[in-house]
Structures are given as structure tokens and as C-alpha cells.
Amino acid sequence: MTETLSLLEVYNILLNFQGPQHWWPGETQDEIIIGAILTQNVSWNNVVKALNNLHSAGIYTLKELDALSVEAIAPLIRSTLYYNQKALKLKTFTNFLRERYQFDLQQMFAEDLKTLRSEMLKLKGLGPETVDSILLYAGSKPVFVVDAYTIRLLTRLGFTDKKMNYSQWQEFITERIPQDVELYNDFHAQIVNLCKDICRNKPRCEICPLTLYCTYYQQNKENPVTSS
Template structure:
């Protein structure tokens, strides 16, 4: 099997085992963006707690974040760790959106993808994974998201290399899959599911749907 067939085959194994993941868990574009910024280095359950708090205090839109001060936001997102820094990141994003796009995410997402990605990466505190999560899950753009689970799983399977940088992993997926937003959306969600439940630090290879396929297991 060549690499393209392998990547497709892995996705079929995911789908057959886990079914569609129906991501992203978020009700509005603003909420997805806020979740994408808060989720770095923390369990999604902690992000849910933070989002519930923000909703309770009417702070779960970018406009509300823009109008609030950091001291008001930070305690509400305490569950996401590094909460002062994350509050600042939320404010930085809101400021960017208001200065550049008059606070309108739809207007922002009309910008050409590579240009918008570059703009997002210039916001202090927004890295590649966050920028790509915003583009894919909030903007519906065909951008593949790479995270620590992606690297761990595909390195263990043996079809990517541990010394690759973010762009190399991303190119690997984006050149071997069709530019399909739904596929990119669900494929990343499947990877996260496998990483959380099977391909952990100490992997549960015997129960893993990829175990006939994985170099580490074999």
C-alpha cells in the first residue's frame, strides 16, 4: 500500500471503529474560536467548564470579550490552566478581529486562507495549531490541524518522522487527502479520540483499531 492508500485506510478503520465524531463541540462561531484558544495544553472537560462560566457571565462572544477587562475574564477560565495568559490571548484575538475586521468573523473568513493564516499567526499567543483549528472548525476552511496526538500516533504507526516540523506533518496530510473540509474535520477528531483512549503515553495496542497496521505494535 502506498502512503495515500495508508492514510485513507487508517481513516476507514477509525470510522468503522468509532463512527463520525461530529466536531467541533461549540454552538456558535465565536464559541468555537474561544474554545480553540482555550484548549491548548488542557483537557476538553476543563474548556467546557470555562465556556460554561463565560456563558453564565455573558462573556462568550468575541465582542463581549473585547469589551471586558482581563481581570474579569481570567477567573472564569481558571480551569484551563495558564488562565491569565489565555485571557490575554482571548483579548489579543478580539482586538485583532475588531481592528482588522470590525469585529465580524464572517468578514474575517472571507480573507484568502494563506493570508488569514498568516494574520492569525501574528496575534501574540496564537500558534499554528490554534490558527488552524480556527480556520477549519470555525471558518470551514480546508486546513488540516496537527496536534501532539497526530505526531505521536503517526510516528508510532511508522509513516511519519519524529523530527518533522508542524508544516511537514501538515503537508503530509494535505497532499495525501482530498481538500475536503468534512474529511479534515472528522479525521482530526478521530485522531484525538484514538490518542485520548488508545494511543496514550502507555498505549493500549491490543484494543486499538490500528493494531494490525502499526509498526510499534508489530
């Protein structure tokens, strides 16, 4: 029988098992924002290659990026797939930042959170996961980032089997844990780390710290899926 666990207990088990994750892997707020836009559908290694190319071209900030055309940005970020679309998304964001805040990120993040989030969600190509990553990791705002890994893990653990959209998942999580930027930051990072290496599509339950509490494991342990 599966033991029940709160979301906070899940976090604590992951923290003990994996250690603090110290996210986001960007040096500056500008780099975190560029990385959050580039990482859609690709691994972080591919983003690093693109950031290195941008640095080699002397591009470190959103203001410097804004001075380039979409056509000039695209080849520099080729490693991130859909690079033409991503170049356009970067320019959409830099345009927003220039017109509304004259490239002043502190001024942008000083906006009322709900208003800022809803304005950012209107930008073409920026979905809730990207916007929330920017708000949490670049702006230190209390916004929990939901992604496919989060949904996979919490569903497998048996928290719910209801089909929920992004906002419903976000609400489901945030009403069960304290509103704390550090916790939101590290919890998301813990989930991503576990799901990249252990709770993969074909999970490696044999090395997971959550087996005792996992509905998926308890239901499949007699016939485990072979991990590759």
C-alpha cells in the same frame, strides 16, 4: 510483518471503529474560537467549565468578551490553567477582530486563506495548531490541524520516523489525502479520540483497530507496555 496502509485507509478504519465524531464541540463560531484558544494544554472538560462561567457572566460572543478587561476575564477561565496568559490571548484575538473586521467573522473568513492564516499567526500567543483549529472548525477552511496526537499516531504506525516541524507534518498529511473540509474535520477528531482513549502514552493496543498495520505494535508485541 506490518501491512502497509494509506492515510485514507487509516481514516476509514477509525471511522468504522469510532463512528463520525461530529466536531467541534462548540455551539457557535464565537464559542469555537474561544474554545480553541482555551483548550491549549488542557482537557476539554476544563474548557467547558470556563465556557459555563463565561455564560453565567453573560458572555457568549467575542464582542462581549472584548468589552471585558484581561483582569475580569482571567478568574472566569481559571479552570483552563495559564488563565492570565489565555485571557491576554483572548483579548489579542478580539482586538484583531474588532480592528480589522468590526467583529464580523464572515468578513474575516472571506479573506484569502493564506493571507488570513499568516495574519493570525502573527498574533501573540496563537500558534499554528490554534490558528488552524479556528480556520477549520469555525471557518470551514481546508486546513489540516496537526497536534501531538497526530504525530504520535502516525509515527507509531510507521508512516515516517523523520523529525518534522508543524508545517512539514501538515504538508506530509495533506499531500496524501484529498483536500476536503469534512475529511480534515473528522480525521483530526478521529485521531484525537483514538489517542485519548487507546493510543495513549502507554497504548492499549489490545483494543486498537490498527494493530495489523502498526509498526510500534509489531515491534513491541512480545513485550507490551502495560496500560494504566
